[in-house]
Amino acid sequence: MKKAIYILSFFSILSFSSCEKYLDVEPRASVSDKQTIYDNASSQTALTGVYAALASGSYYGTTFQSIGYLNGDNIQWTGSQSQVQEFINHNVSADNSTISSAWSAIYLTISRANQVIQKVPGVTDPLLNQSTKDQIVGQAYFIRALAYFDLARTWGSVPLITKPTETATDNSGIPRSPQNEVYAQVLNDLDKAEPLLTETTDRHRATRKTVWALKSRYYLYRGDWANAELYATKLIVDNANYKLLKPFGSFFQNDARATQESVFELFYSAAETNGHRGQWQPQQNGGTRQWAPNDAFVALVNDPLIGGTRSVLVAKDNQNRWYGNLYYRSPATDPSYLIRIAELYLIRAEARSNQAPDGATVANDKLAGAIADLNAVRDRAGLAGTPAVTKANVLLAIENERRVEFAFEPHRWFDLVRTGRASVVLNITDVRKYLMPIPNDQLLIDPALGPNNPGY
Incomplete structure (x- = not known):
């Protein structure tokens, strides 16, 4: 059971450091579920746990992001782990640990969001008014929408789990829903989040504007061009809060964060770092440079007619090797940029x-x-x-x-x-490789997830 993260209870997986006091409870079997989210403080802490899962190293901290660019044509692998080379070769196996880690991290995030969505509306506390409840629940709906969006575009058909987990076996035996149904869940969650959230600008927390931005991306993926344009325009015309900064590096260089370029980014601190930089930075900067820009991308980004000022994305180390420089801070407090x-x-x-x-x-x-x-x-x-x-x-x-x-x-x-x-x-000859495989360790735990995606 230990790797079936998507079916674990909220209480056994919420481990963000700021939540420790909140989670100082007895084992799950002996504690009433009603004690876990019961007042304003525990509601706020539970939401913090949802963001912590989203920002974890296996989700937007590093692992899930790497699926999006290692599979492309800009990056080379300089290390020795064959599982990373599988992405670059477009031949990912169902035993790939990156796939397994990302899958588990996304379902962990969904599990935490489900708890907030289900429990917070019923909390009675004079310090938790309806407006605050709406803000908490709306943010949880947004994050769950993003999580299912990532599942749909990565794996296609996945289990839809929208209720809190009460026991470790609650979600066992749930078959995968078709990709179209998963995308429908994304839109349903965004539609629920939108009226609950205020039309404010917050680059680290979901607001109605953040919902509009993700709706624009969602409609792009679904080929609904009119709505993709409509929701993108809602943010573009808000040029008092959102604008393209010059030069290109302004949104990330010199320790910049939460600039007008950013719609939604994840915050990290010296106490809760973003491990992404370690994969990109060279040894001289305390990293491993295990993935690096390939020759084709280096040529593109350094071409003044193609890359322009975006050449600041790369630099050379003391061995004359190119490395990526979007994540560079020490300590590793670089934001993860989810929407710009x-x-x-x-x-x-x-x-x-x-x-x-x-x-x-x-x-x-x-x-x-x-x-x-x-x-x-x-x-x-x-x-x-x-x-x-x-x-x-x-x-x-x-x-x-x-x-x-x-x-x-x-x-x-x-x-x-x-x-x-x-x-x-x-040059992918097998279009079935457009979707990643369901992790084998999950299939072994729960046969209802099978069969695997075609081609695996």
Whole structure:
């Protein structure tokens, strides 16, 4: 049972350091569940635990993010662990420990969110008014939506678990739901979160604006171009709070955090660090440089006509080797960047392009708007406007822009899969490899999860 994280109880997995006093209770079997979230303080602490799971090393701290870029075409593996090379070779096995860790971490996050969603509305405490309850529950709905979004785009068909876990076997035997149903759950959670949250700007906590940003990404993946454009626009027009910063490195260099570039980022401190930098930084900076930009990406990002000021993403170590420099702080307090305003510009550009008829040129209003959005991102990187003038060329230009803009963020693999371009760009001959395998250790624990995804 020890690896079946997605079926473990909330009380055996919540271990964030700030929650220790809250969790100083007897073993689960002898404690009434009602004692766990029962007042304002325990409700707030439970929400902190949800964010802690989201920020963990196996989720957005490092592991899940690595699936998004190691599978792409920007990164090389310099270490000796074959499981990482499996992503670069696009031949991931069901025994891959990265896959298993990410799966478990995402379901851990869902488990914590389920507790908050179910329990907080029933809490009676004069210090916990309805508005505060709404904020807590709305944030939990948002995080659960993000978790199921990540499950859907990574594995496709997965179990839908939306009720709190009371015992270690509660979720055993639940079959996987089809990918479309998982995506429907994402939208359902976002729709529930939206009215509960306020239309404020908070770059570390979910607000209604954060919901809009994830809805824009969701609709992009689902091919609903009009809604993808609509929700991206809600943030882009809010230029008092969100804007593309010049030069490119302004949102992360010099210990910057929570800049106007950021829509949603995860906070880390010297006490709770982000281990991501250790994989990127070279030995001279206390890292291992176990993954590094490959030659193709180094050439792109250092090309003044392609990378522009984004060349600050890479640097050379004392052995003249290139390394990635998005995560660099010591102690490792680098934020994890989940949504940036640059993404919203490029989502809107892609959505607008896809609403233009085939064969459209710049005379088409939607295509002209797409080019304007693309050029906004290019201008911020110190580049001239795109030479693309037809729909097909603009869509390709957006794809190439996203490759460089989000090189060390978890987008490239998922971009190529959702557009059907992975087979051409990455030379993947078996399209079944577009989805990752269900971890073997989970299948052994719960046969109801099987059979595995086709091709594994």
